[in-house]
Amino acid sequence: MKIGLALAAGGVKGFAHIATLKLLEEYNIKPDIITGSSAGAIIAGLYGLYGNSKKVYDKFSNAVEKFLPSFNKYTKKLNKSAGSWGILQRSLVPIEDYYPFFRYLFGKKKFSDCKYQIGIVTFDNSARTSLLITEGFLVDAVMASASVPGVFSPLWIAGTLNTDGGVLSPVPVNEAIQLGAEFVIASTFSRKPLDYPKDQMELMFYIDAWKDVEIEYIDLDKANMVIYYRIPYEWHEFQNYNEIYQSALSYINERREEFDPRYWR
Amino acid sequence: MKGEKNLILATGGNSILYFSLPAFFKACEKYEVEFDEIHCVGFSCIPAYFYLKTNSSNQSYMYLRSIYDETLKNFHFAFGFNFTSIVEQIRTLYKASRTLKGFKSQRALIKYVNRHFEDEKIPKKLKIHAFNLKTFNDEILEHDTLQEAMIKTLSFPLEFEPYNDYVSGSWVYGVPEGDFVLLINKIFNFDLKNAVDFMIYSTYARTFKIMEKRFNDAKHKLRLQTNSSNPFYLSAKLYEISEKYIGGKL
Numbered sequence: 001m002k003i004g005l006a007l008a009a010g011g012v013k014g015f016a017h018i019a020t021l022k023l024l025e026e027y028n029i030k031p032d033i034i035t036g037s038s039a040g041a042i043i044a045g046l047y048g049l050y051g052n053s054k055k056v057y058d059k060f061s062n063a064v065e066k067f068l069p070s071f072n073k074y075t076k077k078l079n080k081s082a083g084s085w086g087i088l089q090r091s092l093v094p095i096e097d098y099y100p101f102f103r104y105l106f107g108k109k110k111f112s113d114c115k116y117q118i119g120i121v122t123f124d125n126s127a128r129t130s131l132l133i134t135e136g137f138l139v140d141a142v143m144a145s146a147s148v149p150g151v152f153s154p155l156w157i158a159g160t161l162n163t164d165g166g167v168l169s170p171v172p173v174n175e176a177i178q179l180g181a182e183f184v185i186a187s188t189f190s191r192k193p194l195d196y197p198k199d200q201m202e203l204m205f206y207i208d209a210w211k212d213v214e215i216e217y218i219d220l221d222k223a224n225m226v227i228y229y230r231i232p233y234e235w236h237e238f239q240n241y242n243e244i245y246q247s248a249l250s251y252i253n254e255r256r257e258e259f260d261p262r263y264w265r
Numbered sequence: 266m267k268g269e270k271n272l273i274l275a276t277g278g279n280s281i282l283y284f285s286l287p288a289f290f291k292a293c294e295k296y297e298v299e300f301d302e303i304h305c306v307g308f309s310c311i312p313a314y315f316y317l318k319t320n321s322s323n324q325s326y327m328y329l330r331s332i333y334d335e336t337l338k339n340f341h342f343a344f345g346f347n348f349t350s351i352v353e354q355i356r357t358l359y360k361a362s363r364t365l366k367g368f369k370s371q372r373a374l375i376k377y378v379n380r381h382f383e384d385e386k387i388p389k390k391l392k393i394h395a396f397n398l399k400t401f402n403d404e405i406l407e408h409d410t411l412q413e414a415m416i417k418t419l420s421f422p423l424e425f426e427p428y429n430d431y432v433s434g435s436w437v438y439g440v441p442e443g444d445f446v447l448l449i450n451k452i453f454n455f456d457l458k459n460a461v462d463f464m465i466y467s468t469y470a471r472t473f474k475i476m477e478k479r480f481n482d483a484k485h486k487l488r489l490q491t492n493s494s495n496p497f498y499l500s501a502k503l504y505e506i507s508e509k510y511i512g513g514k515l
Contacts, residue, residue, distance in 0.1 A: 089460055090460060091460050091463075092460060123467065149460075149463035149464050149466070150461060150464035151460070154457075161457070164467070167467045167470055167471065168470060193401075196399075197365065198365065199364055199365055200364075200366075200367060200422060203365065203398075203423075203427070204423070204465075206398065207396060207468075208468040210401060210437060211438070211471035211474075211475060215471060215474055218474075
């Protein structure tokens, strides 16, 4: 049976996926196919290269520590809802400010360097569909997949502009099936917004969160097992990465029996 | 589907093009297709109400013609969401990031609804949908008066302040679920330039995906894609495809 692992989009919440990987390692389960959107794409790419959850955590957390200070000025703007940057710039964060983060993570490694079959999902703005990428340089695909619309620049891939894979495939279960998975484990998080909107831009994001949940149901409907973490942080609160990872570990350890492969059907 | 009964009709409602709905009802009358319930959201609730009130496609058409110009004046996003100029973007964004008030007055919306709809119960067959921000879900407004429900379902984000915690579902899920889903889409060419364009486009893509799922899941489905900006010019085309579909020729 080909096992697929679908890793959800969610910014810093993606650190919880590493707890999922650790659990699978402890049960000696090696996924044949790993798909990821946005933060899930980062974890999928890193696990593809290193095949070890501890190495993934070390690499990702080192990157956050190294580059977080230079992102702080932008996250402050994000917290204040929309500003004039929304119409005067192509994105909040210029590409030269975040490209080093992804280069640090993936360098010039390719999909073909991975130990597992990896599928990275982006949102193809021209076709208005998800695009599944399985070849080429990891850095390009993962960066596009993690390009939150408006916050990061869209990237040209295959002749079209691509942004965050989480737009239409928040948990890329379908893509794992498309690559041949017969049993799909989905690793995902709570998506309901925490606060009632205070202004109209927040309102737009608030109702967008509902759509995110609704689309996620479509994805999860086809998953054979779902690991669902409740994480009370916004996607961009990267300073909380370790707390998120630790609470995900506790969550999964408390429910080990629920996820025991002996009961998989 | 000639003569089929006990169906639930669901219609989208993000544009005033749904004022062409009487043409669809006319085709239903011809083939004696009856709906147990009509589920609507946003603009489609207006023709659906007039049709159920008059029980006549012709009379509902006349009502809609009489309020069309005023409706067009009252709703900035009468053809769905789009940014047209940098000045408008700046104005919209500036106002949008200050309070929950929309860039148009809620009083104008209330006045419009009160002028054209009676303070009465919602017809039994009409199921008006709106999105409840407090419960974070879609709702059928069964306990409201017709006026209250109309205000809620026509409270388009950015344009109007949420009304008693409700906004139009037409910008959220696009269309309610039903046995027969009818969509009328205006074709837009998106020219994505700046950050806010990409944000809005991605949220629009999500609404579209949910609409597509509901459309594909329906037993019967009909879609009209158009460049037209006038629902009454569209009526002939909608009648033609509805007649073909219902009569089993499509």
